[in-house]
Amino acid sequence: MPLEILPTDLPPLRGFRLGALDAGLYAHFGKPTRPDLTLIASASDCAAAAVFTTNLVKAAPVLLDQAHLAAQPSAMRAVLINTASANACTGERGLANAAQCAAWVAEALGCQKEQVLVMSTGVIGTHLPMPRMQAGIEQLVQSLSDSPEAWSAAARAIMTTDTRPKLAYATFGGAALIGIAKGAGMIAPNMATMLSVIATDAHIAPDLLQAMLRRAVDRSFNCIVVDGDMSTNDTALVMANGMSGVRVDEHNAARFGAALTELCLNLAQAIVRDGEGVTKFITLHITGARSVAEARRIGNAIATSALVKTAFYGGDPNWGRILAAAGRADVPLDPARLALWYNDLQLVAEGAPLNYDEARAKLHAQQRELSVRLDLGLGEAEATLWTCDLSHDYVSINGHYRT
């Protein structure tokens, strides 16, 4: 799949209409205006599945969606997404606001409020500007469209510090899947990691959809690391309205699951490539582990190490920091068995440096994309993570994101 998807690339998807507009949410907080409110609506009830942040401080929309999905996972109709305010750490008032937004969408679309999901992203601890949300929703419902351009507009409208929209698709017989995502900061594994909405016109039972999404997220969004932080709002949502007539069941679930995973992986990698201040895209292979869980834990320690990430930024093949990060991952390892490669150049064997060509190592380290392999020499399990460097721009963006 190309790095940037054009509307003309998208396959036809039945029964979903979208709208995005500038509801003045950023303006409310005194910031430059931009599209900040998005609605995705299905013409018929959807089976829906979602994976949410495991952060114990959950935003109001996460709590609301969990309740709505638990109540009727086969009857979702729409999802509303706002930026500028995360509606997190907002107490009872935040919960009431999230429910009110769902009610306004339901009223305008002619469904029950429990059939509407909401997602928020932005600054934590701020309340939604409710009059603007209400006016925006009313206007949005009038402007819904099923054009491919509407998907592009939605992918743009959910962006915060992202610099590029993230859009991916897949086909499955006569059915299609289209997904959008936003990422940029607060990206860490072991959770749903960001906001993503995937719509499909295949017909799937919600339990099966949930199992497939869980598996897809585990192999995509849960394998990327930007800064190791975990948001209060992370959500990956799939809605399946069945309107293509293509049924997914136990006979073809593996193939559909593979398509869903591939789509999630495309979105996940796009998130890393567009991480805050990113200048390097790193594929991190941990091999020779005793278990996948241990390989992942070591990969995560490396990918979240500020020292490793700044060395990637500097284009410095300072591999010692990678071994040091592995050593503090709380996973048994034998330093004397470690081996390390930058792309195809082996730098370390048996835990000590080989007599490699420093200029060649530096050349690898200075490429925009680098594959690093650390072999633990302990077993057969492995894991792959995708991560990025830590740059001056990351600090600039996050030092001044809010004020």
Next chain:
Amino acid sequence: MPLEILPTDLPPLRGFRLGALDAGLYAHFGKPTRPDLTLIASASDCAAAAVFTTNLVKAAPVLLDQAHLAAQPSAMRAVLINTASANACTGERGLANAAQCAAWVAEALGCQKEQVLVMSTGVIGTHLPMPRMQAGIEQLVQSLSDSPEAWSAAARAIMTTDTRPKLAYATFGGAALIGIAKGAGMIAPNMATMLSVIATDAHIAPDLLQAMLRRAVDRSFNCIVVDGDMSTNDTALVMANGMSGVRVDEHNAARFGAALTELCLNLAQAIVRDGEGVTKFITLHITGARSVAEARRIGNAIATSALVKTAFYGGDPNWGRILAAAGRADVPLDPARLALWYNDLQLVAEGAPLNYDEARAKLHAQQRELSVRLDLGLGEAEATLWTCDLSHDYVSINGHYRT
């Protein structure tokens, strides 16, 4: 204790002589020359105690010192400290080099090689330049001095990316303690965190000294966070030669332990204040926890969060990031009970923002020193950590430290 200790502030300490010089170690690696080799020697056998990194990838000097201390903890005579190379990830050759350095020191001082400890700090994966180490040791032994200036020189010579020497002292009746430390990067809790050598002329049994050091480190070096990384070389060492005639035993151990802890805390806080690129010094109080361990785990999640640290750098009272970091610390908490203060200004109660004065919050956030308190509302336990911001300079220093 003032932030910068002058040689004239130091109390007299019997029986320790020091030397520091430029042995050309940096020059060997093509870097600007500076003092890079330090020797601290006692006129008589010392009881010694040490806390080492818990990183599984341990540098050769750590492995050597662990063996020497285990063999004869009452008979240490000297410690040699080099910068420029960490002698970590260097395999058998690294171990042999560390032992050879100890042997050279022993030969020159007229003691056994097992009575000599070694410490290294610098780039991982590089071998010690042995001819320069040998020549440097011979020269050092000729230049040993017990002057207070020698302590200042030693504190300077063990610096790497530190910008200021770290020196602290305490007195205990007629005995004294003097300590030096280096820190700057790779500072995280739950380990010995950096290099520190503390010398005292009190008389203490090694077991008691080890117990007191462990306790002191737990309340000082293990409560500071610069970047969450954990080095391969971290070591805190105490040597007690007894030459003051002051005996520390079960009757006065608590008072001596308090003095040792205070000294370690001074060094630890100096490390944070001089952390790589630091512009803000943050005292982080976690209160209302169910246990000290849980309070610390939450404090650590906050102190290592890149998003929290960049907000500190920007002087932005973006407290939502603090709550979000607390929520992913793998500690049970109730978001609705969280309360947060910047200095004396309460920003959050019951997990939601108070109607505080934003300008005042910003004023607090922009001070060079800030005290942040997060109350969990769950119990009576608490913990205090000291940490810092993440600045552009941190990225510059670590993006280009090696090359």
